[in-house]
Amino acid sequence: MSKILKVKNVNDYSSYLGCPGPHPWVCVIDYAEVSPIRHSLNNYSVYGLFLRDDANVELDYGCGRYDYHKGTLLCVAPGQVGGKEDNGERVEITGWALLFHPDLLHGFSLEKHIKDYSFFDYRVNEALHMTAEEHDILVSLMRQMREELGKKPDELQNAILVGYIELALNFCQRFYNRQFITRKIKNSDILVRFDQLLHSYFEDKLQLRLGLPTVQYCADKLCMSSNYFGDVIKKTTGDTASNHIRRFVVRFAKNGLAAGETVSQVAERLGFEYSQHFSRMFKKQEGVTPSEYCQRLRS
Structure with a gap:
């Protein structure tokens, strides 16, 4: 048992x-100060940003197993499981971690739009691989947050911490956008594989049994999280991926x-239960x- x-x-x-x-809802960890550490397989009820600078550290996440590489950022959200099970081994690791509880966000605008940061639902093999400049920006923010946490709490401290967190998340979004562009050939x-999958889906007549292909189905078949695939x-x-379908x-x-x-024959062949649903789409x-459309073809 794990x-x-x-x-x-x-x-x-x-x-x-x-x-x-010192803070119940936020912590910033410099791994260099606490290493060597034991591994841990974690079930998160908090948000986490894990910036790892040590190369080739094997990690489990969900049902997969992946290798970290230097300058990798992984983001986790409540309800996710990640890490590596404690086997008694102690390892030297470097990097930073920022963890914050959802309760910290109550009353702040970030509480409503944190779901817009889709990278929290990416898989580990879809992690952010930062440039040296991007890495330094995030480390600088981590240091500033830790400095704030070391001060005497006052009525503005949580607002300042949430401001830092939101700034870090916006930088992460910018860095991911850069990564999508620099990996355009791979994208x-x-x-191409997406279109091939759709062709195969209809050639194999899966629509008659499963209905129209969904974004989740395509992402699973292409071994990606639906959020990363959609992005x-x-x-x-x-x-959007759904419009592409x-x-x-x-x-x-x-x-x-x-x-x-x-029209009825086409609707049935494509897996629509009702032809009017096909006509509407x-x-x-x-x-x-x-x-x-048929009248135009005949005219």
Whole structure:
């Protein structure tokens, strides 16, 4: 049976490392100061940003096993499990960790829009690989937060800490956007595989059993988290993955209509339970109904 450290509060993790902090909802850890440490497989009820500078540290996350590389940032959210099970070994690691509890965000705008930072749901193999400049920016913010945590608490401290956290998250979003651009060739390959997957889906007639392909289905088949997959497609095409699927389905539908199939036959072949659902999607994409499209073909 796996030994899992339940990180219900930020100090559950920092105490495990031997460095409990003064604040109940925020902690900043410099791993160089607490190493060597024991591994831990963690069940998080808090948010965490883990910046690791040591190369080739093996890590479990969910059902996968991956290697960290120097300058890697991993973000976790409540409800996720990650780390490596304690086997008694002590390891020297370098880097930083920022953990903060959702309760810290109550009353601040970040509480409402933290869900917009989709990288919290990326998998470890979709982690952020930072440049030296990006790395230094985040480390500087970590140091400033730790300095603030060392001051006597007052009525503005939480607002200042939340401000630092939001700034760090915005920098992370900027860095991810840069990573999507610098990996554009790889992202184009993902788009090709996405289209091949959609072709195979309909060729194998999976739509008759499973309905239309979903973003989650495609992401799973391409071994990506749905958030990362959706972000890659948006950055590569300028449109959402779900719209890409709908456009693909409409292209398929047009081929059938042009070949003489009725609207009902096309809808059934594409896996729609009701032809009006197909007609609604077609009109939303094309601006005309399937029947009007057929009339244009004949005119």
